Amino acid sequence: MFFVRLTFRILCFIVLKEVYGDNGEQYNLYGDAGRAYTLEIYIGRPPQKLNVLVDTGSTTLAIASYARKDSNIYYHSENSTSIFKSGKEVQAKYSQGTWVGRLVSDLVRSPLLPSIPEVRCDIALITTSHNFFMNGSRWQGLLGLAYLPVGAWGENVVVGSWLDSVEHAMNKPMSFRLKLCGARSTTNATHYGNLELLDDNTQTEGKMFRTRILRKWWYEIGVLSVRILNSTTTDQLENNTNTQLDNKTRNQAVTDTNVHDIDIEMCLTLNEEKSIVDSGTTNIRLPDILFRQVVDQLRNAAQTSNMLILDDFWYHGEAACWPEPQEWSLPWLAIDLLSIEADNQYFTLEIPPQNFMRVVSARNNSRDSGMVSEFCYKLGLEAGGKETILGYTAMEGLQILFNRSTGWIGWQSSNCGFGARVSGPYNTSTSLLTTCQLTQPVPDVAISIRAAQWTLCVISILAAAVLIYLLAPCIKMFLVKPLPRSQQISLSQAALVETETT
Structure with a gap:
């Protein structure tokens, strides 16, 4: 009986540790390697439980309504008594993949977001x-968390978002915070994190670095440069962390050893199309030429450390596997972001190699069973054409606050992950907003929609005026009493009608 109780307590401890984490904090996001982060939601009456990918790179709540080859879990619309069917078709296209579907509305809630009402x-x-x-x-x-302009589209239809519905129900603008932790250890590929919805006026603890949202569609920001931190800087950062120096001292160490001006050509290339923060994308996606430059430096650093990794891993997204988990000694990655505090100011995301050398499978098998352990990794960087996308590889180990209404994203170090950091701020002698030709902030979505409505109203008035002008002769014929006409005109008209009818 004692052993039964002990076993039960151990199982309870394991479950609680999985749900609440090592520090007692509750996590509500989970995912397999390379599968982003998912949240459990319930839809309809009676409720149907589904898992949705938390995606800051789209807007619409889009749900499978049919069985796929690899999954028979989907939303059964015929079983919901609370569904409303619009009869309209909608579609969406992503950087990878497309879908077509039907627009409906139904009740949605997440038990893992207890402060958010069902909407x-x-x-x-x-x-x-x-x-x-x-x-x-x-x-x-x-579960799309971006702005309305990048939602699904259809003919004569505007698809609203879950976040907009939450804001309407709570009658106030809402922000949300993502804390993405990555895998728990080098021997586990499952990752976890937390999504939290907050009032826009909620005060946050600790130092936060803010970057402005340049356009409210995707979360478009100013990415100024992506570079490799040299070993001297990395070692000094590690020493500062180990000795628990204060943030001011640590930032001074970075400034002293890694002073550099922003490479304007790189900045222009990074933002040529758009630079966005996208939790639904796995990797850090860079313009082709910059991807090659950064990866070349990482590859050379690996060769210097006598690490034999094939080019297919570095340049073609292939996995590399070892019988033991790897402790990476590669240099850190630095991503410089425009600060909201001043146009000539920026701060830096410092990404450790454990983030971008992503574990995609971890099988720690016992050799007594005849099976060999295997730990496989993929590079968390990829070529993106002309786009720059900060996928969740750049977000793990950090807390990111998305203030939707005010238009900024705040970055902080967190208490989970492999120790990603934020440093700064740093100043330059010129306006980065101007020299990098970054898009000026645009009006809020609601204002844009109202402007569009006024534009349509003006167009409608002009169209009506043209129509009235064209129909004026007909209207005049019906409303104005005819004047006496000559016999010749009357006969001519009579003859014309008679000719057409004979």
Whole structure:
């Protein structure tokens, strides 16, 4: 009986540790390697439990409504008594994958967000898709957290978002905070994190570095440079962390050893199309030429450390596997972001190699069973054409606060992950907003929509005026009493009618 109780207590401890983490904090986001972070939600009456990928790179709540080859879990619309069907078709296209579906609305809630009420919101029920659901994925859709302009579209339809519905229900603008922790250890590929919705006026603890949202569609920001931190700087940062020096001393060490001006050509290249923060994308995606430059430096550093890794790993996204978990000694990655405090100011995200040398599978098998342990990794960087996308590889180990209404994103170090850091601020002699040709902030989405409505109103008035002008002769004929006409005109008209009828 004692052993039964002991076993039960151990199982309870394991479950509680998995749910609450090592420091007692509750986590509500989970995911498999390369599968981003998912949240459990309930839809309809009676409630149907589904997992949705938390995605700052889209807007619409889109849910599978059919069984796929690799999954028979989906939303059964015929079983919901609370569903409202609009009868309209909607679609969406992503950097990878497309889908087509039907627009409905239903009740949505998440038990893992207890302070957020159940709301009725628009849902796109996916009926067909291409390269959208990844093989083996344990999620059935996307929970889009971006702005309205990048939502799904259809003919004569505007698809609302879950966040907009929450704000309407609570009658106030809402921010949200993501804390993405990555894998728990080098021997576990499952990652975890936390999503929290906050009032826009909520005060946060600790030093926060803020970057402005340049355009409210995706979360577009100013990425100024992506570079490799030299070993001297990295060693000094590690020493500062180990000796627990204060943030001012640590930042001074970075300034003294790594002073540099922003490379304007790199800045222009990074922002040529757009630079966005996207939790639904795994890797850090860089313009082709910059991807090659950064990866070349990492590859050379690995060769200097006598690490034999094939080029297919570095440049083509192939996995590399070892019988033991790897302790990476590669240099850190630095990502410089425009500060909201001043146009000539920036701060730096410092990304450790454990973030971008991503573990994608971890099998720690006993050799007594005849099976060999295998730990496989992929590079968390990829070529993105002309785009710059900070996927969750750049977010793990940090807390990121998205203040939607005010238009900024705040970055902080967190108490989980592999020790990613934020340093700064640093000043330059010129306006980065001007020299990097970054897009000026645009009006809020609501203002943009009102402007569009006024534009449509003006166009409608002009169209009506043109129509009245064209129809004026007909209107005049019906409303104005005819004047006496000559016999010749009357006969001519009579003859014309008679000719057409004979």
